[in-house]
Amino acid sequence: MEIGQQQQSGSQDIQQGSVADDYSDITLRLLDLSDVDDFMEWFTDEKVAKFCSWDCFPSREAAISYVAKNLIPRPWNRAICLKGKPIGYISVSPCRGNDRCRAEIGYVLGSKYWGKGITTKAVKMVTSSVFLEWPHLERLEAVVDVENIGSQRVLEKAGFTREGVLRKYYLLKGKVPRDMVMFSILSTDPQVNYFICD
Numbered sequence: 001m002e003i004g005q006q007q008q009s010g011s012q013d014i015q016q017g018s019v020a021d022d023y024s025d026i027t028l029r030l031l032d033l034s035d036v037d038d039f040m041e042w043f044t045d046e047k048v049a050k051f052c053s054w055d056c057f058p059s060r061e062a063a064i065s066y067v068a069k070n071l072i073p074r075p076w077n078r079a080i081c082l083k084g085k086p087i088g089y090i091s092v093s094p095c096r097g098n099d100r101c102r103a104e105i106g107y108v109l110g111s112k113y114w115g116k117g118i119t120t121k122a123v124k125m126v127t128s129s130v131f132l133e134w135p136h137l138e139r140l141e142a143v144v145d146v147e148n149i150g151s152q153r154v155l156e157k158a159g160f161t162r163e164g165v166l167r168k169y170y171l172l173k174g175k176v177p178r179d180m181v182m183f184s185i186l187s188t189d190p191q192v193n194y195f196i197c198d
């Protein structure tokens with residue numbers, strides 16, 4: 001499937017906004033290996049990689065391997081597209097066993113598009129969608145570095161509750177343990193219904 005072409009797969013396609021505003025035509029669609037060429041713009045950007053689990057990719061081949069092995073197999077992942085062009089990525093990773101009532105959301109956007117409300121819009125779209133697709137899901141959570149203020153702001157704007165700081169919780173890029181902020185939104189939170197109607 002060509003980049004930007006809408007997939008006809010029912011609830012797997014999500015659309016919001018109009019083409020009137022430059023940054024309002026945001027769509028989410030399944031990832032494709034051919035998206036790597038667009039992803040290279042932010043896969044090679046140190047500003048973007050700073051709080052991500054991965055380091056900047058040294059080559060297109062390394063990026064293809066990462067997308068094929070780590071992103072595409074995830075149960076719920078979408079490219080964030082602006083007017084059909086992939087400019088970022090958003091995923092939901094379900095927890096298993098006795099933790100299966102919850103799932104974790106993660107996202108990345110090319111730095112050229114930061115500060116325009118795009119990720120907030122994508123998080124709202126995903127939140128409404130996963131609670132509908134996975135009725136067993138009670139809680140969607142996000143764990144964010146204490147210094148990643150932009151990401152914390154996204155979650156606050158998308159209606160998540162800041163629950164507290166988890167001290168020395170995560171080895172960022174396998175190095176020093178970082179304090180992380182836990183955010184969550186519940187399927188029963190009233191703002192989820194608001195997003196569905198939005």
Ligand SMILES: CC(C)(COP(=O)(O)OP(=O)(O)OC[C@H]1O[C@@H](n2cnc3c(N)ncnc32)[C@H](O)[C@@H]1OP(=O)(O)O)[C@@H](O)C(=O)NCCC(=O)NCCS
Binds near residue numbers: 047052109115117153
């Ligand atoms: C975090 C990220 C996804 C935000 O995406 P975005 O599309 O720019 O987010 P939005 O425009 O929807 O909202 C960002 C908000 O944070 C604010 N913000 C960003 N950086 C900030 C900072 N250093 N201090 C204070 N506020 C900041 C913006 O002003 C905006 O808030 P506002 O609308 O009230 O002005 C993007 O910066 C990114 O991809 N970062 C790299 C990857 C990453 O960190 N992913 C998250 C891992 S948990």
